[in-house]
Amino acid sequence: MSVLVTGGAGYIGSHMVLALQDAGQSAVVLDDLSTGFDWLLPPEVKLVLGDVADAALVGQAIRENGCDALAHFAARIVVPDSVADPLGYYLANTVKTRALIETAVKAGVKHVIFSSTAAVYGEPATVPVPEDLETSPINPYGRSKLMSEWMIEDAARAHGFTYVILRYFNVAGADPRGRSGQSTPNATHLIKVATQAALGQRSHLEVFGTDYPTPDGSCLRDYIQVSDLAEAHRVALDHLRSGGESLTLNCGYGRGYSVLEVVDVVKRVSGRDFEVRLSPRRAGDPARIVAGADRIRTRLGWTPRHDDLEGIVRQALDWEAALARRNRH
Ligand SMILES: NC(=O)c1ccc[n+]([C@@H]2O[C@H](COP(=O)([O-])OP(=O)(O)OC[C@H]3O[C@@H](n4cnc5c(N)ncnc54)[C@H](O)[C@@H]3O)[C@@H](O)[C@H]2O)c1
Ligand SMILES: O=c1ccn([C@@H]2O[C@H](COP(=O)(O)OP(=O)(O)O[C@H]3O[C@H](CO)[C@H](O)[C@H](O)[C@H]3O)[C@@H](O)[C@H]2O)c(=O)[nH]1
Structure with missing residues (x-):
């Protein structure tokens, strides 16, 4: 059993690859290296170079590596960029996620973990924000991710896979052992x-x-440390693999x-x-x-x-x- 980690050569995805490796679990990375770096990956982890919307490539990667699960990190992520280039963001984050989920369903993937964002809540009237607060994103980035959440929920119902949608708040910090960190040269965080x-x-x-x-x-x-966030993905995967139900969860402190x-x-x-x-x-x-x-904390037993x-x-x-x-x- 292996996990296909899209965007695994990026900041957060590379920390999930490390979390899986530290737990003795297998991962295969799919990344086009548009903002990621192959040197962030442990040398023994396989990197498939390409686009998440490339159905032939992704289908082959899932089948050849026996992936029962998909962790989908690959996206464009900068809020002000999404305001300037909304159509680019809907393509990268929504249209390509649709293609990826279709390929995953056809290839028999059983579990999906999706990188969503606090941006789906928009400008909440109260804080802290509970997961069942009505979503109301105020920028194209948040909208592009919310549409993907809906697609995953609908497709899971129709095609029988289970999912955990993780809504990250502000991710920061680096691997405490110095193996990975935020490496984008012109990062805006x-x-x-x-x-x-x-x-x-x-x-x-x-x-x-x-x-x-x-x-x-x-x-x-709300700034959440990146290895704590990666560990949330790992326990989410365990939850799904042991038959746990689909969940949508905030990731913050x-x-x-x-x-x-x-x-x-x-x-x-x-x-x-x-x-x-x-x-x-x-x-x-x-x-x-x-x-x-x-x-x-209560549903996954996650402890930061x-x-x-x-x-x-x-x-x-x-x-x-x-x-x-x-x-x-
Ligand atoms: N960084 C944050 O604070 C934050 C907060 C909330 C949600 N997120 C979400 O977490 C995920 C990862 O973000 P990150 O901070 O690690 O960003 P990142 O830019 O470091 O990682 C994204 C990775 O995806 C790859 N990628 C992008 N488009 C691709 C495509 N079409 N096909 C294949 N690979 C592709 C990039 O090369 C990169 O390695 C994103 O989905 C983002 O929306 C991030
Ligand atoms: O040079 C800077 C950079 C940021 N900020 C401010 O710092 C805060 C945090 O900004 P970031 O760019 O670090 O992060 P965002 O809150 O814009 O967005 C991040 O958190 C969101 C959820 O809260 C989404 O998940 C999104 O993907 C992720 O990038 C914002 O008020 C921003 O205006 C500055 O004042 N100066």
Whole structure:
């Protein structure tokens, strides 16, 4: 039994590959390396190079490797990009997911784990956000993912596979053993950008919006450590393989930090000061979003081990420094 991990050469997917490997389980990666890196993968893990919508290639990968399960990470992921290029996002995240699910059904895949996002909730009236709150995404990225959730739910009902949809909040940090981390050169995620500024790789950091209805005026987010998130996928897979029912679950810690608080933590942990510019709001950003985090603990028995913003920032700094050394060689 093996898992086909689409987007396994990316940031979060590579951590799931490590989690599976650490648990002695088998994985095959399908990735077009558009934003991923083959060197993030352990050498013994097979990489099939190609597109998730390539039915012949994906069908062959599933059959040849005896995959009973699919973990679908491959996507385009930047909220403001999705506002500028909605049709590109609907193609990458919705149309291609439809093709992939069809191939998986035809090839007899029994279980699907899907990377969804807190962006499906849009601008929730209350935080923390429980899973059964009505979804109402405010940007094309969130809408592209919500449509995929619906397709997976409908296809599972019609074709008899089971699924776990995981709605990630803000993913950050790196493998505590230094084997993987966020490696996209022009990444836009706050903790990545702030660590790069702390290490002198960027001249400054912009805070997008200080007039939100939050305690300090900047946006509130729930930052979940990436290995904890990968472990959630691993236990979700165990749940499905042992006959568990389909579930939709938030992945977060249930606590929000503001952008300005995160910047302070990065300055404190790194011991470096850097220029912070207070800028206008960025398109598509909700003011505050924090996970209702109980359901995943009770339904999957998931227990986070890295719920500590300082630790997350330290891992991100260590990874960034390792990347800089790698790029010099
Ligand atoms: N990073 C976050 O904070 C966050 C939050 C919520 C949800 N997510 C979701 O998690 C998933 C993984 O995100 P990530 O941060 O690891 O991003 P990433 O860009 O590092 O990883 C995406 C991977 O998918 C591959 N890929 C993209 N399109 C492909 C295609 N058509 N065919 C084959 N491979 C393709 C890329 O090469 C890359 O390796 C995405 O589905 C994203 O929407 C991420
Ligand atoms: O240089 C920066 C980068 C970000 N921010 C702010 O920091 C917060 C977090 O922004 P990120 O870009 O790190 O993450 P997002 O909240 O936009 O989005 C992330 O979390 C979402 C769910 O909350 C989705 O899952 C999405 O896939 C994922 O990228 C936002 O208020 C953003 O405006 C800045 O002020 N300056």
